Amino acid sequence: MKINQMKCSRSLLMFLVAMGSLTGLSAQVGIMKMDTVSSKDTLHHISRGWVLYSDFSAIGDGKIDDLGAIVATHAFANRHGLTVKADKGAVYYIGGKNITAEVQTNTDFGDASFIIDDTDVENRNRAVFSINSTQKPLPLHNISLLRKEQGKIDVSLPVSCIVTVTDANIKRYIRYGPNQNSGSSQTDIFIVDKEGNVDKNTPIIWDFDQITEINYLPIDETVLTISGGLFTTVANRAESKYTYYSRGMNIRRSNVVIDGLEHHVTGEGETGAPYGGFININNCANVIVRNTILTGHKTYQTIGSADVPVSMGSYDVSVNRALNVTFENCSQTNDIHDRTYWGIIGSNYCKNLLYDNCTFSRFDAHMGVANATIRNSTLGHQGINAIGSGVFILENSTIHSRNLINLRSDYGSTWEGEFIIRDCIFVPTGLGSGNVTLIGGANSGQHDFGYTCYMPERITIENLRIKDANHPEKYIGAAIFADFNGQMKDDNYVEKFPYIITKEIILRKIKTDSGKPVRISDNVYMFRNVQTPTE
Structure with missing residues (x-):
């Protein structure tokens, strides 16, 4: 429906507010953007089964702010159970208004472009789109x-x-180090x-001997699909400190598929605040992000909580308190080996994370993941960083990093469970130093992280190729473990908080381009009791 044909009633908008489809500033903007809609036109939208942003006054010229019209379109669609479609070839400019489009129906962004301008925002934490459940906790x-x-x-x-x-x-998760x-x-x-x-x-x-809060949220049984769309964030130019921006797309609903989305970043300058994720997945289950292209953010420095300079994590994807989240056939626009850009993803409190056929600069689990799988993928300079529990599976993948897997030392280098590594290629980026390790990490046994710290009880490595041909003269071969505690050289060292060491490593078909066999560690004493059967 053309803009000049648009006739939407103010009473309809007030009804949407009363029904909860529009709230706060989103409601105010929705009312302002919609004029009068006749009953005939309302019936037309409903019988057609979908609405366009232009039906609610979006211009799509890349200059006029269309966020109010986008908010109104989704509110109408939510009320009537209609699909939302972007106008073909449109370029929607989204300024810094403190409003959010609440998405509860299938949405097809198609070939439309969205310019999200973060240079002057009213609320840096306000998402542009929020994919919400109709259920309430x-x-x-x-x-x-x-x-x-x-x-x-x-x-x-x-x-x-x-x-x-x-x-x-x-x-x-009592953190240790510069960001303690x-x-x-x-x-x-x-x-x-x-x-x-x-x-x-x-x-x-x-x-849980005590419970201070416990809630349940019914899982949406139908799958909601968000497809297409080219999104470009014009980066903020704020002071470089931990004031995270999160002006992207929140997913707060279970059973969601994001398919074919593309996100770019432009305008990064000398200073900038970090990003908490263009796609932000939280408090939900069964989310698939597929055929999606993302962008790493420029790394800025600030002073951490220990009063020393730190690089700030800045993410295009954040996953927090989420279950069964899959990234399938995804990649990023910038070079996965370029260290000027931070790793693409960060996560906390998750279970069952999966990369399948992805090319990203990093996989990361901060405050724990229970079960994770990386397969058919290529990871860049920040590699695999994780702590958690359960089974970590790495298969048919190529890792370009200092370690094949790094157990995060700021959270105790803990993994209570098992590692299974098979059919992989490791390209060690630290080869020039002569120091190559498969499993990285550190734990002095002197810091209380709030839990007992473990190394994987069993590590199985099968059919691994280590590309270490161009090594320095001093190189003596790859170590399975880093020197996790350089002070633990004999039984005189006492750990206040004991670190539970791996019991068994199973090695099958390990090939090194250098011809040098893998060894246990520079710290032979620490790993003296690890069983290492080989084939």
Whole structure:
């Protein structure tokens, strides 16, 4: 429907506000953008089954701010269960208004472009799009404790749900190093069915002797699809400090597919605040991001909490408190080996993360992931950084980094579970130093991270090629483990917080281009009891 044919009633907008489809400033802008819509035109939209942004006064010339019209379009679509379509070839300019388009129906951005201007914003934390569930979280009653790996909770629920639980009396992930902190409240997220059976793929990972908050959120049963769209963020030019910008697309609904989206970044200058993710996935399950192209952000420096200079993490994707999240056939616009750009993704409190056929600069799990898989992928200069539990599978992939897998030392280099590595190629970027390690990390045993720290109990490495041909003369071969504690050279060293060492490494078909065999570690004493059967 053409703009000059648009006749939308103010009473309809007020009705949407009353129904909760528009709230706050989003409601005000929606009302302002919509004139009068006749009943005839409303019926036309409904019978057609979809609406265009131009139906609600979007111009699409790349100059006039269209965010208000976009907000109004989605509000109307949400109310009537209609698909939203971008106008073919349109260029939508999105300025710094403190409003969000709430998306609850399928959306096809097609070949349209969206320019998100972050140079002058009213609220740097306000997403442009938020893909929301129609369900609301509700408190769970009569549950006073939970146990690690508990198989069932005593509840009866309407459908399968996500359960989130917190004990604010216990602190975990007490970070060490330049960005040190006092930790975060113990938290967990898992799926239960109607009878309260815990999904075995999202196990409870902590004991909860006290519960300060516990809620459930029904899982949306239908799949919502967001497709297409070329998005360009005009980067902020703020002071370089930890004032994160998150003006992108939030996913707050389960069973969502993002397909064919492309995100670019332009205008990065001498200073800039970091980004918390153009795609931000939070408090949901079963999300697939496929055929999507993303962009790494320029790395800026600031002073960390330990009063020393630090590089600030800046992400195009953030995944927090999310379950069963897959990235499939995804890549990034900039060189995955360019160290001037930060790694593409960061995550916390997740379970079952998967990269499949992705080319990214990094995989990262900050405050823990339970089960992760990387397959058919290529990772760049920041490689694989993780702590967590369960099974980490790395297969049929090429890793260009200092370590094949790095266990993050700022969180204790902990993985309570197993590593399975097979059919991979490792291209060590630290070869020039003569120091090549497969499993990196550090733990002095002197810092309380809020939990017992483990190395993987078993590590299986099968059919691995290490490209270490162009090595310096002093090179003596790749080590399986880094020197995790350079002070632990004999039994006189006492750990205040013992670090539980790997029990067994199984090696099959390890090939080095240098011809030098792999060895256990520069710290032979620390790993003296590790069993290393080879084939």
